[in-house]
Amino acid sequence: NAGVTQTPKFRILKIGQSMTLQCTQDMNHNYMYWYRQDPGMGLKLIYYSVGAGITDKGEVPNGYNVSRSTTEDFPLRLELAAPSQTSVYFCASSIHRDSAQFFGPGTRLTVL
Amino acid sequence: GQNIDQPTEMTATEGAIVQINCTYQTSGFNGLFWYQQHAGEAPTFLSYNVLDGLEEKGRFSSFLSRSKGYSYLLLKELQMKDSASYLCAVLDSNYQLIWGAGTKLIIKP
Numbered sequence: 084n085a086g087v088t089q090t091p092k093f094r095i096l097k098i099g100q101s102m103t104l105q106c107t108q109d110m111n112h113n114y115m116y117w118y119r120q121d122p123g124m125g126l127k128l129i130y131y132s133v134g135a136g137i138t139d140k141g142e143v144p145n146g147y148n149v150s151r152s153t154t155e156d157f158p159l160r161l162e163l164a165a166p167s168q169t170s171v172y173f174c175a176s177s178i179h180r181d182s183a184q185f186f187g188p189g190t191r192l193t194v195l
Numbered sequence: 196g197q198n199i200d201q202p203t204e205m206t207a208t209e210g211a212i213v214q215i216n217c218t219y220q221t222s223g224f225n226g227l228f229w230y231q232q233h234a235g236e237a238p239t240f241l242s243y244n245v246l247d248g249l250e251e252k253g254r255f256s257s258f259l260s261r262s263k264g265y266s267y268l269l270l271k272e273l274q275m276k277d278s279a280s281y282l283c284a285v286l287d288s289n290y291q292l293i294w295g296a297g298t299k300l301i302i303k304p
Binding site for chain 1: 199225226228236237238239240243245282284286290291292293294295296297
């Protein structure tokens with residue numbers, strides 16, 4: 084099993100550009116999450132999904148969108164990138180809502 | 196508001212024991228997790244506590260007191276590879292994880 088995979092690993096965007104961060108898991112987990120991690124701060128939940136076709140906002144959803152058309156994939160869309168979106172983005176999945184979450188390797192995004 | 200507090204940085208000696216504390220104030224409680232994160236890598240799961248008491252897993256143990264809003268992670272027989280950040284996270288009433296900023300553990304020979 085590959086676990087949780089994310090692409091790309093690194094990306095530099097210009098202000099106003101858009102991009103999609105890809106996330107795939109092969110563990111048949113229903114629950115998937117997107118976090119951002121900024122230096123000196125705890126991870127912040129952006130969006131989460133409890134199953135295919137169901138998504139919901141987390142703590143910091145503004146400027147982002149998600150979709151969950153399959154159990155495996157949970158892409159995160161950034162529209163009109165801003166410098167405040169410079170961060171490390173982690174995708175994670177879990178089998179139950181109170182189970183350990185397994186993380187992908189992360190995407191390091193810089194917006195200039 | 197919801198808050199997780201843990202020390203920013205700790206230093207310990209190889210072979211010794213270190214205790215990393217975590218205090219929390221959250222809206223509801225459905226469990227507490229500890230994760231390890233090496234620099235530039237993703238967090239990896241270490242332990243889960245939902246009932247009061249001590250959970251032991253090899254060199255690592257985690258303790259929880261729900262009445263005090265307190266947990267600690269105990270690392271024994273420290274190795275150089277234990278140099279990492281240790282993240283405390285609480286599952287709140289909405290089953291969302293609230294994360295602390297992490298404790299950077301530096302191991303010296």
